[in-house]
Amino acid sequence: MLRNKRTAWTAALVVLLAVAAGVAFVGLRDGGDLEPGFVAQGSSGRPPTHEADVQLPIGTLRLSSGEPLAEIAARRVGRSGAESLEAAGDASIVPVAWTFRPTLSYDDLLGYPATFTLAVTAGGERVALGEPDVDLHQAADSGDLPGQDLIAVVAGDGDDLRVEVTYEGEKQVVTMRSGKVATGRAAALYPDGPRTYGTDPDCDARGAGEPAEIANVDAGAGSISCRIDPLTRTPYLPDLGWAREGHVWTTLTVRVTAPPTISWIPTGTSYQVRREPVTAALSGAEVARAPRGDQDDRSTWVRTWVFDSPADAPADPATDAATGLTVSAPMSAVRPQDATDGPATVPFGVDQTFTLRH
Incomplete structure (x- = not known):
């Protein structure tokens, strides 16, 4: 080849x-x-x-x-x-x-x-x-x-x-x-090409519920996790072309994992996991390409957004940090109708605002 x-x-x-x-x-x-x-x-x-x-x-x-x-x-x-x-x-x-x-x-x-x-x-x-x-x-x-x-x-x-x-x-x-x-319009590629940013703190897929209740949830052989891939800022993408003058395309990918069922530890009851839509917002930016669910499976679902962002993102010169990324991926564990012990629902999932660091 x-x-x-x-x-x-x-x-x-x-x-x-x-x-x-x-x-x-x-x-x-x-x-x-x-x-x-x-x-x-x-x-x-x-x-x-x-x-x-x-x-x-x-x-x-x-x-x-x-x-x-x-x-x-x-x-x-x-x-x-x-x-x-x-x-x-x-x-x-x-x-x-x-x-x-x-x-x-x-x-x-x-x-x-x-x-x-x-x-x-x-x-x-x-x-x-x-x-x-x-x-x-x-x-x-x-x-x-x-x-x-x-x-x-x-x-x-x-x-x-x-x-x-x-x-x-x-x-x-x-x-x-x-x-x-x-x-x-290629200015954002300098000095060394597209810039990438990590997120702080780490994404927490259990952070949107009551800690005492989440502590009693067991994912078994599965996992409850969240990952945000490094965000890339570039003035050009093949499907969107060149961003307008003074703007860049910011690509965000969020991966959330949870098994179809989890256990309520005090009773051993199997709860069904219910997922809500994953949403994301970047301050000062507009969605240029909405996410699709074509990478989902029974446990993991992936969402990728492309935002139209100002090239000069607000940042702290001392830390090269910018704030304003919010991600929400609500989930809940639902008790079966024939069970009476334990809470009817246990909310969890992602509800966070992140700082971006270069």
Whole structure:
């Protein structure tokens, strides 16, 4: 399977290079000079002088560029015959390279588009570099990071070189000389990708009842528990696209477990467990995608919400903590009708407000 994936990646590169080669022929003057718009796979053979990282929802794209050149050896751009090729007029030859490193596991990347587009601008003109299609399986699991070295010819002296990276319609622009990135709606991905938050205190599935009564409840071989997965804040999700400017998508997953029946310890009577709907609220946020119950079984039910949240969540700078997550998952143990000893119902479940900690 891995070989097939590598073959697919190689094929994608071949297609990209074929397109680049077509542009290169257009960008050659009759005398052999390289016009702006020329693009070919190749390297100047010199170390890069500028580097910058661009955060995408699927990972980190590291860009590098070299000092602009007036000429380059023909063999370095796949040409034979002439020993060297020169940039036409006041144009410049610019080495550009990229490598991609996923920041999510392969399972988490499922459903994400794997393509992005690259272009460079200089001297007021734009040169398209192509649309790589990253093999996310290979990149995430094999450690073999995809990348490419390119030679582009741009207008002017190349000192104002910028690289455009576009993912699902959202463009980020990197000024290579300074390394600064105009992030647009991708700002929440910086500095290191989507942020995750844990909850404090721990979720307590027995906390919504009277302690004295809950102490007399026995789950037997089952368990009464609650877990809140780390909350993820990201500006992009495959099914919702990019969040609006100044907002992010916050994903919350709650897992509550209780057996179908529990025992009232003083009498040994078996009580039926009744579940009520699980609800959640995040202060300052609106529900963008409501939860479904398609992961439920007889003992555990799972609910996942996506909230439309402000990107600048209220936080305590000293602790990096934000408050305002409330989760309710009420349950009750119901005594059978033919039993007379013990309480008719024993309420329990989740009814908590949490602090989020990064």
